[in-house]
Amino acid sequence: MSSCAAKMPPASSLPPLEPNTRRRIAIIGMPNTGKSTFFNRLTGASARIGNWPGVTVDLLAARLIVGDSVVELVDLPGLYDMRGFSEDEAVVRNFLCSQRVDVVAIVINSVQIERQLHLACQIRALGLPAVLVLNMQDEAEQLGVRIDTAKLSQLLNMPVVAVSAKLGRGMNQIVPTFQRVLHTHQSVAVTQEKFEQLPSDEVIHTETKALFHAAVDIPVLASKQLASRLDKWLLHPLLGLPLFFLILFALFQAVYILGAPLQEAVDIGQGWLKDTILTPIFSYAPAIVSSFVLDGLWDGLATVATFVPIIIVFFLFMAVVEDTGYFSRAAYLMDAFMAKLGLDGRSFVMILMGFGCNVPALMGTRVMRSKALRLLTMLIIPFSLCSARLQVFLFLATILFSPQQAPLVLFSLYLLSVFTAVLTAFIFKRFFKDREPFVLELPPYRLPTIRMLWLRAWQEARHFLQRATKFIVLGVTLVWALTHLPIGVVVASPESWAGAVGAFFQPVLAPIGIDNQMAIALIFGFVAKEIVVGSLAVIYGLQDTALSQQIAASMDWVQCYSFMIFTLIYTPCLSTVATLYAESKSKWFTALAVAWPLLLAWLASYGFYHAARALGY
Amino acid sequence: MTKSLRSLSTGQKAYIDAISVSPEFAHRLSALGLRVGQLVEVIRRAPFAGPLQLRIGTTDVIMRRQDAASILVTAA
Numbered sequence: 001m002s003s004c005a006a007k008m009p010p011a012s013s014l015p016p017l018e019p020n021t022r023r024r025i026a027i028i029g030m031p032n033t034g035k036s037t038f039f040n041r042l043t044g045a046s047a048r049i050g051n052w053p054g055v056t057v058d059l060l061a062a063r064l065i066v067g068d069s070v071v072e073l074v075d076l077p078g079l080y081d082m083r084g085f086s087e088d089e090a091v092v093r094n095f096l097c098s099q100r101v102d103v104v105a106i107v108i109n110s111v112q113i114e115r116q117l118h119l120a121c122q123i124r125a126l127g128l129p130a131v132l133v134l135n136m137q138d139e140a141e142q143l144g145v146r147i148d149t150a151k152l153s154q155l156l157n158m159p160v161v162a163v164s165a166k167l168g169r170g171m172n173q174i175v176p177t178f179q180r181v182l183h184t185h186q187s188v189a190v191t192q193e194k195f196e197q198l199p200s201d202e203v204i205h206t207e208t209k210a211l212f213h214a215a216v217d218i219p220v221l222a223s224k225q226l227a228s229r230l231d232k233w234l235l236h237p238l239l240g241l242p243l244f245f246l247i248l249f250a251l252f253q254a255v256y257i258l259g260a261p262l263q264e265a266v267d268i269g270q271g272w273l274k275d276t277i278l279t280p281i282f283s284y285a286p287a288i289v290s291s292f293v294l295d296g297l298w299d300g301l302a303t304v305a306t307f308v309p310i311i312i313v314f315f316l317f318m319a320v321v322e323d324t325g326y327f328s329r330a331a332y333l334m335d336a337f338m339a340k341l342g343l344d345g346r347s348f349v350m351i352l353m354g355f356g357c358n359v360p361a362l363m364g365t366r367v368m369r370s371k372a373l374r375l376l377t378m379l380i381i382p383f384s385l386c387s388a389r390l391q392v393f394l395f396l397a398t399i400l401f402s403p404q405q406a407p408l409v410l411f412s413l414y415l416l417s418v419f420t421a422v423l424t425a426f427i428f429k430r431f432f433k434d435r436e437p438f439v440l441e442l443p444p445y446r447l448p449t450i451r452m453l454w455l456r457a458w459q460e461a462r463h464f465l466q467r468a469t470k471f472i473v474l475g476v477t478l479v480w481a482l483t484h485l486p487i488g489v490v491v492a493s494p495e496s497w498a499g500a501v502g503a504f505f506q507p508v509l510a511p512i513g514i515d516n517q518m519a520i521a522l523i524f525g526f527v528a529k530e531i532v533v534g535s536l537a538v539i540y541g542l543q544d545t546a547l548s549q550q551i552a553a554s555m556d557w558v559q560c561y562s563f564m565i566f567t568l569i570y571t572p573c574l575s576t577v578a579t580l581y582a583e584s585k586s587k588w589f590t591a592l593a594v595a596w597p598l599l600l601a602w603l604a605s606y607g608f609y610h611a612a613r614a615l616g617y
Numbered sequence: 618m619t620k621s622l623r624s625l626s627t628g629q630k631a632y633i634d635a636i637s638v639s640p641e642f643a644h645r646l647s648a649l650g651l652r653v654g655q656l657v658e659v660i661r662r663a664p665f666a667g668p669l670q671l672r673i674g675t676t677d678v679i680m681r682r683q684d685a686a687s688i689l690v691t692a693a
Contacts, residue, residue, distance in 0.1 A: 030648075080644075080645060080648035080649070081644055081645075081647075081648045083644070084644060084645070084648070085641045085644065111675055112650075112675060112676055114650070114674060114675075115648065115649065115650040115674070115676065118648075145675075201644070201647055205647075205652070231660075231661075231670075235661060235663075235670070237663070237664040238664075328679070331679065332663060332667070332668055332670065332679045333663070333667075335663065335667050335668045335679070335681065336663055336664070336665040336666055336667030336668070337665070339681070344681075345668070345679070369641070437638065437639075437642045437645075437681070437684045438668065438679075438680065438681040438684060439642075439645065439646065439649065439651075439678055439679070439680045439681075439684060440678060440679050440680075441649060441676065441677070441678050442670060442677035442678060442679055443677075444677075
């Protein structure tokens with residue numbers, strides 16, 4: 001047996017476990033093995049972003065009750081090889097070296113067991129107590145892949161559990177298995193030397209081959225008729241790309257059709273709350289307090305809250321597209337084009353991911369080895385129209401455009417978002433010249449389950465709400481103060497502080513059709529786009545229909561679209577700027593990534609505004 | 618007869634003879650199942666000199682033609 005087995009003393013020689021010692025289970029596995037699904041299944045939606053001393057990146061962690069103790073479960077980044085060269089692989093190594101780990105749960109895709117088993121061999125060689133989780137059992141069964149878990153467990157000298165995290169099958173064995181390993185093993189911290197002493201690729205390969213032949217029975221070529229029929233159309237040389245954009249367009253249309261009535265319902269609910277409960281209560285409070293709470297906090301927060309249903313619907317659809325494996329197909333379709341921009345197919349997928357939130361998309365660039373390629377991708381991700389911006393556009397599009405026009409306006413903004421990203425790559429590619437070999441796995445098509453979709457959508461909505469409450473309370477408070485002070489001024493009038501700020505920026509913003517009030521919203525939008533709509537509610541001191549009517553009266557569609565163009569292109573939010581700096585570790589790059597979009601935003605808005613006016617609109 | 622993976626046409630199968638890329642990239646290819654001796658099939662080729670879709674066992678990968686040029690194969 002391997003050298004590490006000898007280093008693990010039998011259970012009897014261990015000192016009794018202290019009940020309060022926090023023990024740790026780390027999940028590792030390749031990308032696309034359903035690692036996150038497994039993690040979510042075990043922990044529900046209780047995960048939080050955690051920090052560990054000596055580990056520079058944020059990882060997802062959750063508490064898990066194993067027997068009578070609470071264990072910390074950490075989801076480590078996806079990796080292909082314990083000795084790999086990508087940043088994520090370095091993160092995993094660094095984690096295992098700096099933190100004591102009690103159990104490593106190795107999650108592998110049963111269908112691809114042949115080329116994933118080496119992770120188990122490597123973990124064993126490192127001397128870490130481990131449990132091998134054979135995930136996607138349902139797909140393996142469909143494809144006729146049979147794995148003898150008892151045999152594999154005996155040969156690897158570690159527990160082996162077959163599950164389908166997606167369907168929840170076999171998951172009840174996981175915690176008892178963890179418990180057994182926790183009882184018989186002590187935590188281990190690996191040294192850097194251990195990694196250097198890992199057996200060579202050939203040795204590991206021979207080892208996994210032997211394991212594979214002994215324990216796995218796989219049909220020569222699994223039936224993939226449906227997949228190849230789908231691929232025939234979706235990867236079609238001529239129709240592939242048009243189909244891709246058609247699917248995206250249908251998605252936005254569906255989000256709008258399904259989301260708008262839900263938004264209406266929430267809006268009616270919050271209006272009722274304000275009129276029948278809050279207003280009577282605060283009628284006894286001093287005018288300044290009631291104004292702050294009702295016209296400041298409540299209007300701001302409530303207006304933003306009405307967008308939660310639409311965000312959930314949006315992510316439900318995005319999750320379908322992502323979970324089915326269509327994103328990797330998009331990378332295939334777009335790679336030839338992206339190569340001309342000095343990027344590759346993955347950069348395009350990151351832009352699509354950025355449609356949710358730019359921050360995780362920026363962090364996703366860690367899979368890129370080439371610094372130049374990664375920086376160029378990071379430069380274009382902030383142009384991706386994120387959910388916070390979507391909310392601003394939904395709000396304004398509904399006010400100034402007809403129900404027939406609004407989805408088209410939205411789609412045009414998505415196109416503009418991709419176009420500005422492409423333009424930026426085209427302009428800056430000469431400064432970020434490098435080439436990285438491009439190879440990417442094309443995962444099989446998967447049918448997402450309702451539960452997984454819901455969990456995804458809920459997590460995203462929660463993330464949106466958390467950010468929203470954090471930034472909005474602060475932003476709305478500030479906007480309220482600026483528009484209502486000094487005491488006694490007409491709200492947001494030229495005499496208020498906000499009026500002064502607006503006037504200061506007037507020379508820059510007037511040429512693109514943005515008036516004083518809208519300028520305030522734009523300035524605060526720099527902190528986070530979630531603030532924009534809330535601050536408009538505060539600036540105008542109105543909400544619901546009254547706010548819509550006021551905005552509709554204060555600008556025409558040309559000004560509105562110019563405002564949307566500016567909002568789309570300029571710096572998405574402070575979190576994005578912080579992430580750009582954290583990931584690039586360069587002040588100059590961060591400065592460029594802020595200054596260039598600002599300039600481009602102004603030029604684009606100016607160009608549109610004057611062109612539209614010249615055409616007589 | 619040995620030729621590059623890039624020169625295979627759609628639907629052709631071949632055994633990998635040699636992979637002459639950086640150790641780092643070889644590592645990644647090996648993790649994806651692309652190793653000397655393995656059978657690989659070209660499923661489709663993207664237009665405008667786009668990537669190749671390859672099948673190795675039950676795994677599908679996409680690879681740029683430029684990179685496929687550094688992999689030598691013998692037609693099966």
